[in-house]
Amino acid sequence: MQNPAQQAVSEVNQAVPPAVSGEFNPPQLGRLTLWPPVVLAPMAGITNAPFRRLCRHFGAGLYVSEMITARFLASREPRALRQAAFHESESPRSIQLYGVDPYHVGEAVAVLREEIGVDHIDLNFGCPVRKVTKKGGGAAIPLKPRLLGNIVRAAVSRAGEIPVTLKFRVGIDDSLPTYLSTGRVAEEEGCAAVALHARTAAQYYDGEARWDFIRRLKETVRIPVLGNGDIWEAGDALRMMRQTGCDGVVIGRGCLGRPWLFRDLAAVFEGRNPGNPPNSGEIAKIMRLQLQMSVDWFGERLAVSTFRKHAHWYLKDFPDLKPLRDRLVRITAQAELDTLLGEMKPDIPFPVNALRVPRGKTNPPQKVQLPPGYLDQLDDDRPPGADAEDMTSGG
Numbered sequence: 001m002q003n004p005a006q007q008a009v010s011e012v013n014q015a016v017p018p019a020v021s022g023e024f025n026p027p028q029l030g031r032l033t034l035w036p037p038v039v040l041a042p043m044a045g046i047t048n049a050p051f052r053r054l055c056r057h058f059g060a061g062l063y064v065s066e067m068i069t070a071r072f073l074a075s076r077e078p079r080a081l082r083q084a085a086f087h088e089s090e091s092p093r094s095i096q097l098y099g100v101d102p103y104h105v106g107e108a109v110a111v112l113r114e115e116i117g118v119d120h121i122d123l124n125f126g127c128p129v130r131k132v133t134k135k136g137g138g139a140a141i142p143l144k145p146r147l148l149g150n151i152v153r154a155a156v157s158r159a160g161e162i163p164v165t166l167k168f169r170v171g172i173d174d175s176l177p178t179y180l181s182t183g184r185v186a187e188e189e190g191c192a193a194v195a196l197h198a199r200t201a202a203q204y205y206d207g208e209a210r211w212d213f214i215r216r217l218k219e220t221v222r223i224p225v226l227g228n229g230d231i232w233e234a235g236d237a238l239r240m241m242r243q244t245g246c247d248g249v250v251i252g253r254g255c256l257g258r259p260w261l262f263r264d265l266a267a268v269f270e271g272r273n274p275g276n277p278p279n280s281g282e283i284a285k286i287m288r289l290q291l292q293m294s295v296d297w298f299g300e301r302l303a304v305s306t307f308r309k310h311a312h313w314y315l316k317d318f319p320d321l322k323p324l325r326d327r328l329v330r331i332t333a334q335a336e337l338d339t340l341l342g343e344m345k346p347d348i349p350f351p352v353n354a355l356r357v358p359r360g361k362t363n364p365p366q367k368v369q370l371p372p373g374y375l376d377q378l379d380d381d382r383p384p385g386a387d388a389e390d391m392t393s394g395g
Contacts, residue, residue: 016235018268027224027247029192030163032092032120034062036269037248038237038262039195039226040255042067042096042122042167043360045306049087050293054286055255059262062094067124069389070099074107084116087297092119096167098127099151100137101383106154113162121159123152125182126169128201134369137388139169139201142178143374145185146381152189163192167228167250170213172368173202176375179213183221193224195250204363205253215244226250232356234264234274256359257313259286277355280318281346287314291337300334311337317354 026035038061040047045066052063065083072080086093095118099105105123112118125148127138141148156164166186171177179196186194196217198209209229218225227240228250237249255261264274278286290310294303311328315321324344331337371384 016238016268018271018273019238020271024241024269025247027193027226029062029120029165029224031161032062032163032192034248036061036266037226037241038062038265038269039248039250040064040262041228041250041252042124043252046256046360048083048294048297048306049085049090050290050297050303051259051310052090053087053293054290055259055262056090057289058260059264059266061262061265062092062120063090064094064096064120064122067096067098068108070097070108071101071104071386071389073097073111074104076111084112086116093117094120094122096122096124097155098124098138098389100141100388102150102154105151106158109155109158109162109164113159118162120163120165121155122165122167122195123155124167126167126197126201128169128204128366128368130366130369132388133172133201134371135388136371136374136384139172139178139368140370140374140388142168142182142185143172143176143370144378144380145181146379147383148182149185149189150381151383152185152191156190164190165193165195165226166191167195167197169197170200170210172370173200177213179217180220183217183225187221187223191223193226193247194221195226195228197250197252198227198229201368202365204366205358205361206363206365211240211244214240214246218245218247224248228252230254232358234261234268237265238268253358253360257310257316258359259290277350279346279350280315280321280344280348283314283350284341284344284346287311287341288338291334295334304331304334304337307331307337313359316359317351317357318348319351321348 026033027037040055040063042064047066056063068080068083125141132138133140168182170179183194196214198211198213214227224247226248227246231237231249231251232254267274291307294307308329312325315325328340
Protein backbone atom coordinates (compact mmCIF):
# COMPACT_ATOMS: atom_id res chain seq x y z
CA MET A 1 0.00 0.00 0.00
CA GLN A 2 1.34 3.44 -0.95
CA ASN A 3 1.90 6.09 1.68
CA PRO A 4 0.47 9.59 0.99
CA ALA A 5 3.73 10.90 -0.50
CA GLN A 6 3.98 7.92 -2.85
CA GLN A 7 0.35 8.43 -3.84
CA ALA A 8 1.02 12.10 -4.54
CA VAL A 9 3.95 11.20 -6.79
CA SER A 10 1.78 8.66 -8.59
CA GLU A 11 -0.82 11.34 -9.26
CA VAL A 12 1.87 13.61 -10.71
CA ASN A 13 3.06 10.78 -12.93
CA GLN A 14 -0.45 10.21 -14.25
CA ALA A 15 -0.84 13.92 -15.00
CA VAL A 16 2.58 14.15 -16.65
CA PRO A 17 3.43 10.87 -18.36
CA PRO A 18 7.11 9.97 -18.91
CA ALA A 19 8.79 10.72 -22.21
CA VAL A 20 8.20 8.39 -25.12
CA SER A 21 10.96 7.19 -27.42
CA GLY A 22 12.16 9.98 -29.71
CA GLU A 23 10.12 12.70 -28.01
CA PHE A 24 13.22 14.67 -26.98
CA ASN A 25 16.57 14.91 -28.71
CA PRO A 26 19.80 15.17 -26.70
CA PRO A 27 20.99 18.80 -26.93
CA GLN A 28 24.45 19.24 -28.35
CA LEU A 29 26.64 21.71 -26.46
CA GLY A 30 29.63 21.95 -28.73
CA ARG A 31 31.35 18.59 -28.43
CA LEU A 32 29.20 17.57 -25.43
CA THR A 33 26.03 15.55 -25.90
CA LEU A 34 23.68 16.12 -22.98
CA TRP A 35 21.51 13.17 -22.02
CA PRO A 36 19.40 13.22 -20.03
CA PRO A 37 18.95 16.93 -20.85
CA VAL A 38 19.49 17.95 -17.24
CA VAL A 39 21.92 20.51 -15.76
CA LEU A 40 22.62 21.21 -12.10
CA ALA A 41 22.36 24.97 -11.61
CA PRO A 42 25.42 26.69 -10.14
CA MET A 43 24.59 27.68 -6.57
CA ALA A 44 26.99 29.63 -4.38
CA GLY A 45 28.18 27.67 -1.37
CA ILE A 46 26.30 24.57 -2.51
CA THR A 47 27.44 23.08 -5.81
CA ASN A 48 30.92 22.20 -4.62
CA ALA A 49 32.67 18.97 -5.57
CA PRO A 50 31.06 16.78 -2.87
CA PHE A 51 27.53 17.94 -3.69
CA ARG A 52 28.13 17.53 -7.43
CA ARG A 53 29.37 13.98 -6.84
CA LEU A 54 26.35 13.17 -4.69
CA CYS A 55 23.94 14.38 -7.38
CA ARG A 56 25.86 12.48 -10.07
CA HIS A 57 25.51 9.37 -7.88
CA PHE A 58 21.77 9.49 -8.60
CA GLY A 59 21.76 10.21 -12.31
CA ALA A 60 23.65 11.45 -15.35
CA GLY A 61 23.65 15.06 -16.48
CA LEU A 62 25.86 18.14 -16.50
CA TYR A 63 26.89 19.22 -13.00
CA VAL A 64 28.13 22.81 -12.87
CA SER A 65 30.40 24.27 -10.19
CA GLU A 66 29.43 27.15 -7.98
CA MET A 67 30.14 30.50 -9.60
CA ILE A 68 33.73 31.71 -9.70
CA THR A 69 34.73 35.33 -10.25
CA ALA A 70 36.92 35.81 -13.32
CA ARG A 71 39.15 38.52 -11.84
CA PHE A 72 40.13 36.31 -8.90
CA LEU A 73 40.67 33.24 -11.06
CA ALA A 74 42.76 35.17 -13.58
CA SER A 75 45.04 36.30 -10.75
CA ARG A 76 45.05 32.77 -9.31
CA GLU A 77 43.63 33.73 -5.95
CA PRO A 78 43.78 30.64 -3.68
CA ARG A 79 40.07 30.73 -2.88
CA ALA A 80 39.13 30.86 -6.55
CA LEU A 81 41.46 27.99 -7.38
CA ARG A 82 39.92 25.91 -4.58
CA GLN A 83 36.45 26.61 -5.93
CA ALA A 84 37.60 25.58 -9.41
CA ALA A 85 38.93 22.21 -8.24
CA PHE A 86 37.30 18.96 -9.35
CA HIS A 87 37.31 15.48 -7.89
CA GLU A 88 39.18 13.00 -10.06
CA SER A 89 35.93 11.14 -10.75
CA GLU A 90 34.12 14.16 -12.24
CA SER A 91 33.52 14.07 -15.97
CA PRO A 92 32.58 16.16 -17.80
CA ARG A 93 33.95 19.09 -15.84
CA SER A 94 31.72 22.13 -15.93
CA ILE A 95 32.36 25.49 -14.34
CA GLN A 96 30.45 28.78 -14.07
CA LEU A 97 32.33 32.03 -14.48
CA TYR A 98 31.26 35.58 -13.74
CA GLY A 99 33.07 38.69 -14.83
CA VAL A 100 32.43 42.25 -15.98
CA ASP A 101 35.65 42.94 -17.87
CA PRO A 102 36.47 41.18 -21.17
CA TYR A 103 40.19 41.08 -20.33
CA HIS A 104 39.78 39.29 -17.01
CA VAL A 105 37.14 36.95 -18.42
CA GLY A 106 39.46 35.99 -21.26
CA GLU A 107 42.38 35.43 -18.89
CA ALA A 108 40.22 33.32 -16.57
CA VAL A 109 39.02 31.19 -19.47
CA ALA A 110 42.64 30.60 -20.43
CA VAL A 111 43.35 29.34 -16.89
CA LEU A 112 40.34 27.02 -17.08
CA ARG A 113 41.39 25.67 -20.45
CA GLU A 114 45.14 25.37 -20.04
CA GLU A 115 45.63 24.69 -16.33
CA ILE A 116 42.45 23.21 -14.89
CA GLY A 117 41.14 21.34 -17.91
CA VAL A 118 37.38 21.94 -18.08
CA ASP A 119 34.90 20.61 -20.62
CA HIS A 120 32.28 23.34 -20.38
CA ILE A 121 32.15 26.99 -19.29
CA ASP A 122 28.96 28.80 -18.31
CA LEU A 123 28.87 32.59 -18.04
CA ASN A 124 26.56 34.14 -15.44
CA PHE A 125 24.68 37.35 -16.24
CA GLY A 126 21.73 36.89 -13.92
CA CYS A 127 22.88 37.98 -10.47
CA PRO A 128 20.12 40.12 -8.87
CA VAL A 129 22.05 41.04 -5.72
CA ARG A 130 21.66 44.77 -5.02
CA LYS A 131 25.31 45.47 -4.17
CA VAL A 132 26.24 44.02 -7.60
CA THR A 133 23.59 45.60 -9.85
CA LYS A 134 23.99 49.06 -8.32
CA LYS A 135 27.60 48.98 -9.55
CA GLY A 136 26.58 47.88 -13.06
CA GLY A 137 27.27 44.16 -12.69
CA GLY A 138 25.25 40.95 -12.71
CA ALA A 139 21.79 41.28 -14.26
CA ALA A 140 22.59 44.90 -15.21
CA ILE A 141 25.18 43.90 -17.82
CA PRO A 142 22.66 42.61 -20.42
CA LEU A 143 21.21 46.13 -20.56
CA LYS A 144 24.42 47.07 -22.41
CA PRO A 145 24.62 44.68 -25.37
CA ARG A 146 27.97 46.02 -26.64
CA LEU A 147 29.62 45.36 -23.28
CA LEU A 148 27.92 41.98 -23.06
CA GLY A 149 29.12 41.08 -26.54
CA ASN A 150 32.70 42.04 -25.74
CA ILE A 151 32.70 39.85 -22.62
CA VAL A 152 31.17 36.86 -24.39
CA ARG A 153 33.51 37.25 -27.38
CA ALA A 154 36.53 37.23 -25.09
CA ALA A 155 35.36 34.02 -23.44
CA VAL A 156 34.49 32.19 -26.64
CA SER A 157 37.72 33.18 -28.39
CA ARG A 158 39.90 31.95 -25.53
CA ALA A 159 37.84 28.80 -24.95
CA GLY A 160 38.69 27.23 -28.29
CA GLU A 161 36.77 23.95 -28.62
CA ILE A 162 35.36 24.17 -25.10
CA PRO A 163 31.64 25.06 -25.34
CA VAL A 164 30.59 28.31 -23.70
CA THR A 165 27.01 28.89 -22.56
CA LEU A 166 25.17 31.85 -20.97
CA LYS A 167 22.76 31.86 -18.04
CA PHE A 168 20.64 34.96 -17.48
CA ARG A 169 17.27 36.23 -16.28
CA VAL A 170 14.29 37.68 -18.12
CA GLY A 171 15.50 41.20 -17.39
CA ILE A 172 15.67 43.84 -14.70
CA ASP A 173 11.90 44.01 -14.25
CA ASP A 174 8.83 43.80 -16.48
CA SER A 175 9.61 47.22 -17.99
CA LEU A 176 13.23 46.33 -18.84
CA PRO A 177 13.32 42.85 -20.42
CA THR A 178 16.72 41.84 -21.79
CA TYR A 179 16.43 38.10 -22.42
CA LEU A 180 15.81 38.20 -26.17
CA SER A 181 18.67 40.60 -26.92
CA THR A 182 20.94 38.59 -24.62
CA GLY A 183 20.03 35.40 -26.46
CA ARG A 184 20.84 37.03 -29.78
CA VAL A 185 24.23 38.25 -28.52
CA ALA A 186 25.02 34.75 -27.28
CA GLU A 187 24.16 33.24 -30.65
CA GLU A 188 26.07 35.87 -32.63
CA GLU A 189 29.19 35.47 -30.52
CA GLY A 190 29.34 31.70 -30.88
CA CYS A 191 27.84 30.35 -27.65
CA ALA A 192 26.78 26.71 -27.65
CA ALA A 193 23.54 27.29 -25.72
CA VAL A 194 21.70 29.65 -23.39
CA ALA A 195 19.86 29.05 -20.11
CA LEU A 196 17.03 31.30 -18.95
CA HIS A 197 15.95 31.66 -15.34
CA ALA A 198 12.36 32.64 -16.02
CA ARG A 199 12.22 35.41 -13.43
CA THR A 200 13.31 39.04 -13.52
CA ALA A 201 15.96 40.40 -11.19
CA ALA A 202 13.17 42.31 -9.45
CA GLN A 203 11.36 39.04 -8.72
CA TYR A 204 14.53 37.67 -7.13
CA TYR A 205 13.33 34.17 -6.12
CA ASP A 206 9.74 35.16 -5.36
CA GLY A 207 6.57 34.13 -7.13
CA GLU A 208 6.28 31.67 -9.97
CA ALA A 209 8.76 31.35 -12.80
CA ARG A 210 7.14 32.44 -16.06
CA TRP A 211 7.88 29.68 -18.48
CA ASP A 212 6.34 31.56 -21.44
CA PHE A 213 9.52 33.62 -21.64
CA ILE A 214 11.47 30.40 -22.20
CA ARG A 215 9.19 29.60 -25.14
CA ARG A 216 9.72 33.06 -26.65
CA LEU A 217 13.48 32.74 -26.32
CA LYS A 218 13.38 29.31 -27.98
CA GLU A 219 11.44 30.84 -30.86
CA THR A 220 14.04 33.62 -31.20
CA VAL A 221 17.42 31.86 -31.26
CA ARG A 222 18.70 28.86 -33.16
CA ILE A 223 21.00 27.49 -30.47
CA PRO A 224 19.79 25.17 -27.68
CA VAL A 225 17.75 26.79 -24.92
CA LEU A 226 17.68 25.41 -21.38
CA GLY A 227 14.89 26.38 -19.00
CA ASN A 228 15.30 27.16 -15.31
CA GLY A 229 12.73 27.91 -12.62
CA ASP A 230 10.26 25.96 -10.46
CA ILE A 231 11.26 22.41 -11.32
CA TRP A 232 10.39 20.65 -8.07
CA GLU A 233 9.45 17.24 -9.47
CA ALA A 234 10.59 15.25 -12.47
CA GLY A 235 7.20 15.84 -14.07
CA ASP A 236 7.82 19.59 -13.96
CA ALA A 237 10.81 19.15 -16.28
CA LEU A 238 8.68 17.33 -18.83
CA ARG A 239 5.93 19.96 -18.55
CA MET A 240 8.43 22.74 -19.10
CA MET A 241 9.93 21.13 -22.18
CA ARG A 242 6.55 20.24 -23.66
CA GLN A 243 5.09 23.71 -23.03
CA THR A 244 8.08 25.76 -24.15
CA GLY A 245 9.92 23.57 -26.64
CA CYS A 246 13.17 24.12 -24.74
CA ASP A 247 15.98 21.62 -25.20
CA GLY A 248 16.75 20.84 -21.56
CA VAL A 249 16.28 21.92 -17.98
CA VAL A 250 18.41 23.51 -15.27
CA ILE A 251 17.73 22.27 -11.73
CA GLY A 252 18.35 24.65 -8.84
CA ARG A 253 16.52 24.75 -5.51
CA GLY A 254 14.45 21.67 -6.34
CA CYS A 255 17.35 19.35 -5.55
CA LEU A 256 18.31 20.90 -2.22
CA GLY A 257 17.78 18.21 0.38
CA ARG A 258 16.50 16.03 -2.48
CA PRO A 259 19.45 14.94 -4.66
CA TRP A 260 17.45 11.87 -5.72
CA LEU A 261 15.53 14.26 -8.00
CA PHE A 262 18.22 13.47 -10.59
CA ARG A 263 17.30 9.78 -10.35
CA ASP A 264 13.68 10.67 -11.03
CA LEU A 265 14.64 12.92 -13.93
CA ALA A 266 16.72 10.18 -15.53
CA ALA A 267 13.75 7.83 -15.18
CA VAL A 268 11.14 10.04 -16.83
CA PHE A 269 13.41 10.93 -19.74
CA GLU A 270 13.98 7.20 -20.32
CA GLY A 271 10.23 6.57 -20.33
CA ARG A 272 9.92 5.22 -16.78
CA ASN A 273 8.01 6.45 -13.76
CA PRO A 274 10.17 7.85 -10.94
CA GLY A 275 10.65 5.80 -7.81
CA ASN A 276 9.01 6.43 -4.49
CA PRO A 277 10.48 9.16 -2.27
CA PRO A 278 12.92 7.75 0.30
CA ASN A 279 11.84 7.30 3.89
CA SER A 280 13.70 8.73 6.86
CA GLY A 281 16.10 5.79 7.12
CA GLU A 282 17.10 6.05 3.48
CA ILE A 283 17.53 9.81 3.79
CA ALA A 284 19.78 9.30 6.81
CA LYS A 285 22.07 7.13 4.64
CA ILE A 286 22.18 9.87 1.98
CA MET A 287 23.00 12.51 4.60
CA ARG A 288 25.84 10.42 5.97
CA LEU A 289 27.18 9.86 2.46
CA GLN A 290 27.15 13.58 1.63
CA LEU A 291 28.88 14.54 4.85
CA GLN A 292 31.54 11.84 4.40
CA MET A 293 32.24 13.09 0.88
CA SER A 294 32.53 16.61 2.25
CA VAL A 295 34.87 15.56 5.07
CA ASP A 296 37.10 13.78 2.56
CA TRP A 297 37.20 16.94 0.43
CA PHE A 298 37.27 19.82 2.94
CA GLY A 299 38.27 18.27 6.23
CA GLU A 300 35.84 17.78 9.10
CA ARG A 301 35.54 21.31 10.46
CA LEU A 302 34.61 23.05 7.20
CA ALA A 303 32.59 20.08 5.97
CA VAL A 304 30.38 20.04 9.05
CA SER A 305 29.77 23.79 9.01
CA THR A 306 28.77 23.76 5.32
CA PHE A 307 26.60 20.67 5.74
CA ARG A 308 24.33 22.05 8.44
CA LYS A 309 22.03 23.88 6.02
CA HIS A 310 21.67 20.66 4.01
CA ALA A 311 20.63 18.80 7.17
CA HIS A 312 17.76 21.26 7.56
CA TRP A 313 16.69 20.86 3.92
CA TYR A 314 16.72 17.07 4.05
CA LEU A 315 14.27 16.91 6.95
CA LYS A 316 12.21 20.01 6.17
CA ASP A 317 8.51 19.48 6.91
CA PHE A 318 9.00 15.99 8.35
CA PRO A 319 6.39 15.69 11.10
CA ASP A 320 7.65 15.82 14.67
CA LEU A 321 11.30 16.25 13.61
CA LYS A 322 11.69 19.97 14.25
CA PRO A 323 13.53 19.42 17.58
CA LEU A 324 15.94 17.08 15.80
CA ARG A 325 16.45 19.55 12.93
CA ASP A 326 17.22 22.29 15.44
CA ARG A 327 19.96 20.12 16.92
CA LEU A 328 21.31 19.02 13.53
CA VAL A 329 21.89 22.60 12.38
CA ARG A 330 24.19 23.13 15.37
CA ILE A 331 26.44 20.09 14.97
CA THR A 332 30.20 20.67 15.17
CA ALA A 333 31.51 17.16 14.45
CA GLN A 334 30.73 14.30 12.07
CA ALA A 335 30.05 11.94 14.98
CA GLU A 336 27.25 14.21 16.16
CA LEU A 337 25.40 13.66 12.91
CA ASP A 338 25.63 9.88 13.34
CA THR A 339 24.41 10.12 16.92
CA LEU A 340 21.44 12.35 16.12
CA LEU A 341 20.36 10.38 13.06
CA GLY A 342 20.53 7.27 15.22
CA GLU A 343 17.75 8.77 17.34
CA MET A 344 15.45 9.15 14.33
CA LYS A 345 12.91 6.47 13.49
CA PRO A 346 14.06 4.83 10.23
CA ASP A 347 10.63 4.23 8.71
CA ILE A 348 9.02 7.69 8.63
CA PRO A 349 7.45 8.21 5.18
CA PHE A 350 8.48 11.22 3.16
CA PRO A 351 5.85 13.90 3.92
CA VAL A 352 3.48 15.05 1.21
CA ASN A 353 3.92 18.69 2.27
CA ALA A 354 7.65 18.49 1.52
CA LEU A 355 7.30 17.37 -2.09
CA ARG A 356 7.14 20.90 -3.53
CA VAL A 357 8.23 23.09 -0.64
CA PRO A 358 10.89 25.65 -1.70
CA ARG A 359 14.32 25.26 -0.17
CA GLY A 360 17.24 27.65 -0.28
CA LYS A 361 16.75 31.25 -1.36
CA THR A 362 13.26 32.70 -0.90
CA ASN A 363 14.06 36.41 -1.22
CA PRO A 364 11.04 38.70 -1.67
CA PRO A 365 10.63 41.00 -4.69
CA GLN A 366 12.88 44.05 -4.79
CA LYS A 367 13.44 47.28 -6.64
CA VAL A 368 16.63 46.70 -8.59
CA GLN A 369 19.23 49.38 -8.07
CA LEU A 370 21.33 50.53 -11.04
CA PRO A 371 24.15 53.09 -11.15
CA PRO A 372 23.03 56.71 -11.57
CA GLY A 373 22.43 57.46 -15.25
CA TYR A 374 22.96 53.82 -16.24
CA LEU A 375 19.93 53.74 -18.56
CA ASP A 376 21.12 56.87 -20.38
CA GLN A 377 24.25 55.17 -21.77
CA LEU A 378 23.21 51.71 -22.91
CA ASP A 379 25.59 51.78 -25.89
CA ASP A 380 28.54 52.28 -23.53
CA ASP A 381 30.88 49.27 -23.58
CA ARG A 382 33.18 50.35 -20.76
CA PRO A 383 33.38 47.66 -18.06
CA PRO A 384 32.23 48.55 -14.56
CA GLY A 385 34.76 48.50 -11.76
CA ALA A 386 35.88 45.57 -9.65
CA ASP A 387 33.24 46.43 -7.04
CA ALA A 388 30.62 45.12 -9.52
CA GLU A 389 31.96 41.62 -8.89
CA ASP A 390 31.18 39.41 -5.95
CA MET A 391 32.42 35.90 -5.18
CA THR A 392 29.21 34.73 -3.54
CA SER A 393 26.50 35.98 -5.87
CA GLY A 394 24.53 34.00 -8.42
CA GLY A 395 21.53 34.13 -10.69
